Amino acid sequence: MELLSGADMIARFLQDEGVERIYGYPGGAALHIYDALFRQDKVKHILVRHEQAATHAADGYARASGKPGTVLVTSGPGATNAVTGIATAYMDSIPMVVLCGQVASHLIGEDAFQETDIVGVTRPIVKHSFAIKHPSEIPEVLKKAYYLAATGRPGPVVVDIPKDMTAPTERYEYVYPKKVKIRSYNPVTRGHSGQIKKAVDMMLKARRPVFYTGGGIVTSGASENLTALVKRLGFPITTTLMGIGSYPQTDEQSLGWLGMHGSYESNMAMHHADLIIAIGARFDDRVTNNTSKFCPTAKIVHVDIDPSSISKTVRADVPIVGPADSVINEMISLLQGREMANAEALPEWWTTIDGWRAEREGKLYEPSQPGERLKPQEVIEAVYHITRGEAFVTTDVGQHQMFAAQYYKFDKPNRWITSGGLGTMGFGFPAAMGVKQNFPDDVVVCFTGEGSFQMMMQELSTCKQFGTGVKIINLNNGTLGMVRQWQDLNYKSRHAHSYVESLPDFQKLIEAYGFTALKVEHHDELDAALERTFADNDELVFLDIDVDPREHVYPMQVPLGAMRDMLLSKTERT
Amino acid sequence: MRHIISILLENEPGALSRVVGLFSQRNFNIETLNVAPTEDPSLSRLTVTTEGDDRVIEQITKHLNKLIDVVKLVDLTEGHHIERELMLVKVKALGASRDEVKRTVDIFRAQIVDVTPSVYTVQITGDAGKLDAFVQAMAPIGILEVGRTGVSGISRGDKILSL
Numbered sequence: 001m002e003l004l005s006g007a008d009m010i011a012r013f014l015q016d017e018g019v020e021r022i023y024g025y026p027g028g029a030a031l032h033i034y035d036a037l038f039r040q041d042k043v044k045h046i047l048v049r050h051e052q053a054a055t056h057a058a059d060g061y062a063r064a065s066g067k068p069g070t071v072l073v074t075s076g077p078g079a080t081n082a083v084t085g086i087a088t089a090y091m092d093s094i095p096m097v098v099l100c101g102q103v104a105s106h107l108i109g110e111d112a113f114q115e116t117d118i119v120g121v122t123r124p125i126v127k128h129s130f131a132i133k134h135p136s137e138i139p140e141v142l143k144k145a146y147y148l149a150a151t152g153r154p155g156p157v158v159v160d161i162p163k164d165m166t167a168p169t170e171r172y173e174y175v176y177p178k179k180v181k182i183r184s185y186n187p188v189t190r191g192h193s194g195q196i197k198k199a200v201d202m203m204l205k206a207r208r209p210v211f212y213t214g215g216g217i218v219t220s221g222a223s224e225n226l227t228a229l230v231k232r233l234g235f236p237i238t239t240t241l242m243g244i245g246s247y248p249q250t251d252e253q254s255l256g257w258l259g260m261h262g263s264y265e266s267n268m269a270m271h272h273a274d275l276i277i278a279i280g281a282r283f284d285d286r287v288t289n290n291t292s293k294f295c296p297t298a299k300i301v302h303v304d305i306d307p308s309s310i311s312k313t314v315r316a317d318v319p320i321v322g323p324a325d326s327v328i329n330e331m332i333s334l335l336q337g338r339e340m341a342n343a344e345a346l347p348e349w350w351t352t353i354d355g356w357r358a359e360r361e362g363k364l365y366e367p368s369q370p371g372e373r374l375k376p377q378e379v380i381e382a383v384y385h386i387t388r389g390e391a392f393v394t395t396d397v398g399q400h401q402m403f404a405a406q407y408y409k410f411d412k413p414n415r416w417i418t419s420g421g422l423g424t425m426g427f428g429f430p431a432a433m434g435v436k437q438n439f440p441d442d443v444v445v446c447f448t449g450e451g452s453f454q455m456m457m458q459e460l461s462t463c464k465q466f467g468t469g470v471k472i473i474n475l476n477n478g479t480l481g482m483v484r485q486w487q488d489l490n491y492k493s494r495h496a497h498s499y500v501e502s503l504p505d506f507q508k509l510i511e512a513y514g515f516t517a518l519k520v521e522h523h524d525e526l527d528a529a530l531e532r533t534f535a536d537n538d539e540l541v542f543l544d545i546d547v548d549p550r551e552h553v554y555p556m557q558v559p560l561g562a563m564r565d566m567l568l569s570k571t572e573r574t
Numbered sequence: 575m576r577h578i579i580s581i582l583l584e585n586e587p588g589a590l591s592r593v594v595g596l597f598s599q600r601n602f603n604i605e606t607l608n609v610a611p612t613e614d615p616s617l618s619r620l621t622v623t624t625e626g627d628d629r630v631i632e633q634i635t636k637h638l639n640k641l642i643d644v645v646k647l648v649d650l651t652e653g654h655h656i657e658r659e660l661m662l663v664k665v666k667a668l669g670a671s672r673d674e675v676k677r678t679v680d681i682f683r684a685q686i687v688d689v690t691p692s693v694y695t696v697q698i699t700g701d702a703g704k705l706d707a708f709v710q711a712m713a714p715i716g717i718l719e720v721g722r723t724g725v726s727g728i729s730r731g732d733k734i735l736s737l
Contacts (some may be wrong), residue, residue, distance in 0.1 A: 123592060123595050124595060128642040129588075148642065168683050203588070307636050307639070308636035308710065311632065312633060
């Protein structure tokens with residue numbers, strides 16, 4: 001039997017749980033834990049420069065690896081700084097465990113120094129939270145935290161740890177709990193067979209079917225099975241922003257992604273479909289547009305692990321609660337030896353879809369000419385080509401995010417890393433850092449804008465400390481592009497506070513941290529700058545590119561319209 | 575429609591705030607709330623009455639079920655059930671109205687549980703409708719204070735809400 005202090009139990013538990021890297025920032029209430037981490041060398045600690053970055057970095061790692069990210073912060077401001085990152089993970093169902101120091105138990109409720117009720121503050125944005133009441137419960141509570149974070153519909157779990165729980169003087173028996181049971185928590189392991197059968201029958205009878213798949217496919221590792229199912233049926237497939245990469249985007253059955261700024265053919269196909277097979281997607285308002293006009297002729301099959309996602313905004317005709325991977329597997333076996341009831345309908349449907357594709361081909365944006373300022377879209381395409389579509393790509397939020405989603409094509413899951421649900425500016429750079437530190441041999445690109453980057457740029461210091469070679473592509477249009485776009489469209493171009501009037505000299509800024517920064521002002525300079533940027537995979541390079549600030553993201557769904565109601569350019573609409 | 579949802583909840587600190595927080599976070603409505611430990615000390619029973627159409631009630635029960643601290647729940651209004659609420663009311667009892675209060679208390683099969691020269695304290699149990707009716711009947715005489723427990727409920731027959 002081994003006696004350990006609470007702090008040593010935490011360090012030992014992280015080792016036993018196989019956690020390789022944690023992201024954090026020390027402070028009074030967490031110091032016992034930091035001391036325990038100092039006295040071991042298996043779990044590496046990455047010292048960030050702001051706790052929000054710790055959560056985004058752990059989140060980036062979680063999205064890229066499929067494993068829970070781990071964060072360690074101190075009480076009060078340490079914990080509240082982490083809140084935006086916790087909310088980001090919550091909205092996108094990302095597994096994460098956040099260990100928060102807390103003031104000693106006898107001080108709780110007395111407005112002690114650096115005291116915040118972080119369990120209360122984070123209650124609406126966590127899957128669950130725990131407060132440690134006795135040091136001896138630490139191993140079991142931590143095991144529950146990791147179990148909850150990673151299973152079912154994943155999400156962040158907060159563990160609040162008062163300082164006296166980790167005191168070095170008090171020691172208790174430590175045993176690593178291999179398994180835990182929570183009596184009220186039993187995530188489903190398979191879908192209802194009757195419902196799956198019904199869904200398969202509907203697929204075989206469909207005339208204008210569309211697969212609509214989301215982040216749930218990525219989370220449950222169902223990409224391979226999904227691809228097999230979609231190939232087997234020959235149906236078109238569109239994904240959500242979160243589901244990008246869950247089906248190879250360069251495949252001809254892929255229509256791209258759907259919704260607010262989704263592809264024309266995706267939104268048109270959804271609107272005209274007679275069957276929508278939604279898997280691991282949640283009919284978010286950025287997808288459906290006006291739900292009362294949503295897909296008027298479609299029956300809806302909805303597969304999701306979270307029953308509360310089903311019929312939340314759009315009623316499902318065939319609800320199936322279950323993990324995407326196992327449900328898809330069952331669908332594939334039920335399809336064996338069966339044929340489409342209306343075999344002639346599918347080629348007709350494809351003819352219609354190819355017609356939509358042809359309508360927009362070559363009209364997506366107007367490329368720049370030599371000597372002109374670059375268009376943001378063509379920068380993304382150029383990065384796509386130079387990285388051969390194989391990079392991990394993180395983004396911040398705004399126009400550059402939508403352009404990245406539109407013009408970088410992903411054939412694999414877990415490579416597209418973006419804050420979809422919460423739309424957190426500042427996410428991209430620390431997330432890229434988290435990915436790169438865990439996947440050092442891969443190319444990690446962060447598309448950002450001069451607005452978003454300035455929200456988390458202090459992490460340059462962290463990258464310096466840990467030698468993290470991310471590639472930062474700053475699409476610099478000197479304005480908060482998406483805000484400006486809305487102001488152009490809805491506020492008669494009154495650009496209230498969307499213009500960033502005092503930008504730093506990014507080159508000098510980056511160089512102050514000892515990194516390389518390149519500036520691209522014109523079309524002609526791009527190729528050489530990209531060559532240089534990607535020359536050494538271990539080197540952080542910041543590429544500051546002046547792009548056309550007048551560019552808008554299109555297509556753009558018309559507010560309160562149906563899925564097919566889109567602005568296609570500044571002068572065209574459906 | 576009004577629904578009565580009974581919940582078995584882990585008897586843990588903070589569990590109640592997760593339930594209550596869920597209602598405000600998701601813009602659901604709580605009309606009454608009643609909570610106390612059960613015969614199993616690890617469990618509390620919480621009964622909430624809420625308003626909403628079928629879609630809203632479906633979302634409420636799904637989201638409640640998703641809370642890790644919620645062990646089990648039942649929408650009592652889906653079947654036959656017994657609904658009770660207890661109310662303590664202080665009523666003005668002076669002059670002629672003193673007898674009137676007593677008569678009304680008898681009609682409602684309520685009890686007077688405390689007496690002063692000017693005030694009767696009345697205890698009454700029943701469903702929410704009966705309690706509302708009593709308040710209405712007493713209003714002209716003069717209600718001084720009302721304390722209601724909120725609805726508690728249980729299903730009729732052999733159906734049981736337990737682990």
